[in-house]
Amino acid sequence: MHFTLDRSAKTPLYKQIAAYIENGISTGNFSPDMPLPSERHLAKELQVNRSTVVAAYDELQSIGIVERKKGSGTHISTDIWGISDKRIPNWGRYVEDGSFLPNLPLVQKIRTETQNNEMINMASGELAADLFPAEQFYSIFKEKPFTEHLGYDHPQGNVRLRETISNHLYAYKGISIDAESILITSGAQQALHLIVQCLLKPGDAVAIEDPSYAYSLLLFKSAGLRPFLLKSSKNGIDPDDIVELHKKHRIRMVFINPDFQNPTGVQMPLSRRERILEISSEYGIPVVEDDPYSITAFDGNVAASLKRMDDNGNVLYISSLSKIVASGLRIGWIVGPKKVIQRLADAKQQIDFGHSIFPQWVANEFIGSPQFDEHIHKIRKQLEVRRKQLSKALIHFLGDQAEFLEPDGGIHLWCKLKDPVDEFQLLDESLKRGVAFVPGSIFGESKGFVRFTYGRSTPTDIWEGISRFSKALQHLRGK
Structure with missing residues (x-):
């Protein structure tokens, strides 16, 4: 077998194996009359776990390229070309191969979770509905x-x-x-x-x-x-x-x-x-x-x-x-x-x-x-009220567990946790309790920070949101 896995690549090994087999099928290197290499044989040949080869064949089976029959191994699908000689595109691979990269999974998760109307959203960088003109x-x-x-x-x-x-x-x-x-x-x-x-x-x-x-x-x-x-x-x-x-x-x-x-x-x-x-x-x-x-x-x-x-x-x-x-x-x-x-x-x-x-x-x-000038005066006043509310809530619920600088404008407050916990576990626990924020590592290399957006929530929600956040934090530290 003239195939070597690139173990330094970001592409998972099972996907490299799947791509190799798919290419071999399309070029005729693998005969439709013969079974494909067994899972055990491929695993030994490529020096990977058998589960890695299983994952590769699972992916090929999901898009109709191979058929797997108990006792007879894995074969090229008899209907691979369909009744009209057409193949199903591997959309999963197209999605992954595009040059325009998707958002980070954590960012996607925050955006999905904040669609819940019951969630106190201190993550999204925008104004609250009551501040819209x-x-x-x-x-x-x-x-x-x-x-x-x-x-x-x-x-x-x-x-x-x-x-x-x-x-x-x-x-x-x-x-x-x-x-x-x-x-x-x-x-x-x-x-x-x-x-x-x-x-x-x-x-x-x-x-x-x-x-x-x-x-x-x-x-x-x-x-x-x-x-x-x-x-x-x-x-x-x-x-x-x-x-x-x-x-x-x-x-x-x-x-x-x-x-x-x-x-x-x-x-x-x-x-x-x-x-x-x-x-x-x-x-x-x-x-x-x-x-x-x-x-x-x-x-x-x-x-x-x-x-x-x-x-x-x-x-x-x-x-x-x-x-x-x-x-x-x-x-x-x-x-x-x-x-x-x-x-x-x-x-x-x-x-x-x-x-x-x-x-x-x-x-x-x-x-x-x-009306524009009136609106600007309104949001300056309202954002200052909300920033003060956030500062009070952080002091009340977190005390000396956190430190922060109070901004004189904008909609975000950057908070450092003095005894950091795993920020991703903290986010998960906070989301369970109904409050969203953005972990600091999304914005850079520093650990132990969180960003709260005070422009997106009402003063009442800000107070309740930090209360929920503090309970999530104490829960993790208690563990």
Whole structure:
């Protein structure tokens, strides 16, 4: 047998065996008139457990390639080609072989479990339903009929919305930019995907914060990039770490979230922002600034973004309405040099022929109205109330078992457990008790952390959620 298992590969051994046999059948190396190698023979030949070979044959049997008969061994299926000479695709293998990677199993589990309406959801990074501007939207629909053209819109997004966002960025964040330098996207997530797919190539090195939301995204790995970590502290990353990484790996792009960072909630000082821009200009490294939270600053003082201070066009700025208005509206945007925006717009047009006009119309009407400013004041106040409630609950139920920094904006709180337990067992136990959070390892290499989202739950649910969490924690420590 001229076949060797690759024991260093991520593909399980039984799948390698199944693929070898399937290929042998399709190429005629295995005769349909003779039984296939026995489980015992294959196991001895390949030096694996017999159960591994059994699993391989089970997979082939499940897709109709082989038949297994007690006493006579395993044979190529007599109906492998079907009555019309057609084979059933091995969809399982197609699903696994795609270049676009699936979410981590733990992330999938959290999303599945949080669909339960009885679950107190302190995991999902969004606003609670009572913080959505539902009444304001209703008044827009009632007072102003929708009369927009329902065909394809401009590849960069509706021009009126881009002009409104341009005014919004100047009024709230001091960013002076024209509509031609803006691309409307389906939230910030699509913006990140477009940047990665269009501006980088397989093998490129990128720098991301640790911990960070970017760490949880498999889009870098799907694109064949090499992500390197920038350790973060209470003041964010040390900019000079970018220089060290660049010298070793030739960093092509840096991804950072300077304001109320996800998951830590920290805000980067002005001096570090200025240093990042200096490094970007010195080495010609583009910076992607993800800014979903700065406008939520509880005191109303929005810090100077990197884009606001960017005199050279080195920063690609991403923001959205997902964390400040409604996640389901799916309105985000990228600000950058016009040639970059045109490139990204071309890619977006290939993917979805441009953004839907209806949510763009709603967003334009709302952002451009006095109701938007009223809404922002409301969520700043309400988020501060919820953050205070979460802090009180953690102190009350966990005491000196945990430590955390209180963010001054955003929707997340990063909590360190002083005597860590297995965070995956803790999640399982918490889910059983009806509360969800995100284990810290999803966001980086540090152990013993959890992220609680206070923007998604009411104050009452926050108190009850931490009560349930503490009981799950004590249960595991008791064991």
